[in-house]
Structure formats: C-alpha cells, structure tokens
Amino acid sequence: MSLLILAIVGVRNEQIHIRRCLSDLIRDGIDVALLDNGSTDATLSIAREFLGRGLVFIRHLPWTGALSMRAILEAKAEIAAATGYDWFIHADADEWFCSPWPEADLAAAIARVDHDGFNCINFTELTFVPVGDEDFEAEGYSARMTTYYFYQPRYPQLMRAWKAGEGLSNVDSGGHLITGREICLCPTDFYMRHYIVLSEGHAKRKYLNRNFAEEELARGWHANRVSIAPQKLRVPPAPVLRSLPHAASMEFDLSRPVAKHFWLW
Numbered sequence: 001m002s003l004l005i006l007a008i009v010g011v012r013n014e015q016i017h018i019r020r021c022l023s024d025l026i027r028d029g030i031d032v033a034l035l036d037n038g039s040t041d042a043t044l045s046i047a048r049e050f051l052g053r054g055l056v057f058i059r060h061l062p063w064t065g066a067l068s069m070r071a072i073l074e075a076k077a078e079i080a081a082a083t084g085y086d087w088f089i090h091a092d093a094d095e096w097f098c099s100p101w102p103e104a105d106l107a108a109a110i111a112r113v114d115h116d117g118f119n120c121i122n123f124t125e126l127t128f129v130p131v132g133d134e135d136f137e138a139e140g141y142s143a144r145m146t147t148y149y150f151y152q153p154r155y156p157q158l159m160r161a162w163k164a165g166e167g168l169s170n171v172d173s174g175g176h177l178i179t180g181r182e183i184c185l186c187p188t189d190f191y192m193r194h195y196i197v198l199s200e201g202h203a204k205r206k207y208l209n210r211n212f213a214e215e216e217l218a219r220g221w222h223a224n225r226v227s228i229a230p231q232k233l234r235v236p237p238a239p240v241l242r243s244l245p246h247a248a249s250m251e252f253d254l255s256r257p258v259a260k261h262f263w264l265w
Contacts, residue, residue, distance in 0.1 A: 002110045005030050006056070007089040007097075008076045011036040011047075012063065014093035016198065018046050020142055021093045026054030028099075029107025030089065033079050038063025043093075068213040074170045080164065087114065089161045090175055096142065097123065097160070098191040102250065106190075110161060113186045119163035120178045120185050122156035122191040126252055129235045129262060135199040142195065146244040151194070151237060152257035156185065158192060168239060174221050191252065198262070203233035206261075224261060232263040 009021060025032050032055045035045055047055060061075050073090070080088045087110055089097060099109035113121055123153045126148045130136055136145050151157075160179040162168045168180040176183075197203035208230060213224045235241075242253045258265075 003087060003107065003114055004085045005087045005089065006033055006080070006083060006085040007031070007091045008033045008035060008079050009091045009093060010035045010037060010072045010076065011039060011043050011093045012067075013039050013041045013043060015039075015042040015046060016137060016139070016141075016202075017093035017195065018043050018119040019049075019139065021091070021095070022047065022050045022055060024096050024142075025089075025091070025106075026050065028097075028105045030054075031085070033058050033083075035061055035072065035075055035079065036059045037061045037067075058181060064213075066211040066213050066231050069174055069216060070171065070213070073175050077171055078206055079168065085164055086165060087161060087163055090170055091160070094195045096195070097192040098193065098250070100103065100188055100190050109190065113188075114163065116186070118158050118186040119166050120183060122185060122189050123158040123160050124189045124252070124254065125151045125158055125192050125194050127151045127194045127261065128195050129197060129240065129241075130199050131237060133200070133233050135201070137198040137202050140194075141198055142193070143247050145195065145198075146249075147241055148193075148244070148252075149238075149240050149262070150252070150254050150257045151261065153259040156189075159185070161190070162194065164208045172223055174216075191250070197233070197235075200234045203263075204230060207233060224264060228263050235262050236265070238262075 007025050009032055022032055099104055099106050101109055128145045128148045131147055162178050166201050168178050170178055172179055207228050242259050
C-alpha cells in the first residue's frame with residue numbers, strides 16, 4: 001500500500017506561481033489541498049483547472065487586511081486533522097520541494113524516510129533571485145532562473161514535512177520547526193527551491209506596504225520582512241550568490257550559508 005502524502009499550500013494572489021507549484025507537486029506524486037487567503041487575482045481560476053487531477057480541494061480563509069501566519073497554520077492543521085493522509089507538507093506557492101535522491105521523486109523519497117523510521121524532514125533552502133535588471137516575471141521562470149544563495153540562519157531551519165498521527169505540529173514555530181514529544185528527524189535534508197522574487201518590481205509589490213498581524217510582530221515573527229527600504233529590493237551582485245549550470249541542476253553549492261535575505265545585506 002503506497003504512502004498518502006498531502007501538501008497543504010497557502011496562497012494569496014499567487015497567479016504567477018500557482019500553476020508551476022501545483023504541477024511540480026502533483027508530478028512528484030503528492031496530492032494538494034489549497035488554502036486560499038482571499039485572493040483577488042487569477043489564482044483560484046488557475047487552481048481550479050487542477051481539481052480532480054491532484055488538487056483534492058480548495059478551502060477558504062477570509063482575509064482580514066493583515067497577514068496572520070498563525071491563522072494560516074491553524075487552518076492548515078485543521079485540514080490535516082480532517083484527512084486520512086500519512087504525511088503532510090507545509091508549502092507556499094513560491095516554493096518547489098525536491099527529493100535529495102535523483103532516482104526518487106518526492107513521494108518515493110518521503111516513503112523511504114517513513115520506511116526508515118523517521119517522522120519529519122528538514123529542507124535546505126536555496127533562494128533563487130534575479131540580479132540587477134533581470135526580470136523572470138512570466139510563466140516558465142523556474143526553467144530560466146539559475147542564480148541563488150544558500151539561506152540558513154539556523155539548523156534545522158525548515159522542517160516542512162511530517163508524519164501524521166504522532167502529535168507533531170508547526171504552529172508555535174511559525175511554520176519553520178516541528179514540535180512534539182517524539183521527534184525523529186531524517187538525517188538527510190531534502191531541498192527547497194524558493195523563488196522569493198522574480199524581478200525588482202515584483203519584489204516591491206510583494207514586500208512594500210505589506211501588513212502583518214500585530215500580535216505576531218510582538219512575538220518577533222516577520223522581523224526580516226518589516227520596513228524594507230525600496231532601494232534594497234534590487235538584488236546586488238554578491239560573493240554569496242551562486243549559479244547553477246542549468247536551471248534543472250541539483251549541483252547546489254552549500255559552502256557559504258547566509259543568515260539574512262538579500263534586502264538585509
């Protein structure tokens with residue numbers, strides 16, 4: 001009997017990412033549940049094309065005027081508790097989760113982890129960016145972007161997949177870490193390609209004037225995304241930037257992790 005794996009993807013106005021996100025997860029043997037936080041663009045109309053073809057359902061979380069990560073994580077936890085899946089992945093639309101083993105797709109890789117007795121997985125984050133005037137804001141961007149940096153402010157940093165039925169949760173950590181009594185972390189990290197911005201203009205629309213829930217700011221959440229200066233949203237050439245030989249390559253250089261995103265360099 002094959003393992004049942006559900007990625008719960010949170011979205012708000014992600015029309016540029018949603019088709020790529022759903023296609024990649026589904027192609028890798030992962031079912032998807034979509035949690036929409038009040039999208040007003042074409043996100044939902046694009047997503048509905050995948051219903052019955054790997055997208056199992058869409059749920060709605062009303063938009064309150066400010067991003068509340070806790071509300072999103074609690075809604076995702078409710079979805080997980082109401083389903084019969086064996087494993088869950090906490091995902092955003094601008095992320096691409098990848099197996100560390102070339103011979104195994106994501107579903108097969110998680111099945112291997114499960115077979116070996118582990119109940120959660122950490123992901124290495126490779127943050128892909130446009131440099132200077134580069135503009136990748138069009139469908140197919142993931143086949144063209146090759147410049148990235150290895151983002152790791154701590155370890156583990158992104159425990160994004162976990163086994164059901166073992167009392168594990170990511171709510172109190174803001175979605176980064178798994179908490180619970182019996183955590184058994186897989187010693188092999190998986191990969192997450194993070195397409196954080198696609199152009200300078202995209203970065204400004206994404207991060208300038210974004211509102212966050214006050215109670216989360218008081219807890220120190222979102223600190224690296226508050227009050228970003230507009231001129232800092234242009235990615236400068238930097239020694240920590242790396243380039244893949246081609247966009248599909250898995251030859252990641254992990255020699256120089258950075259603890260801050262590019263707008264804080």
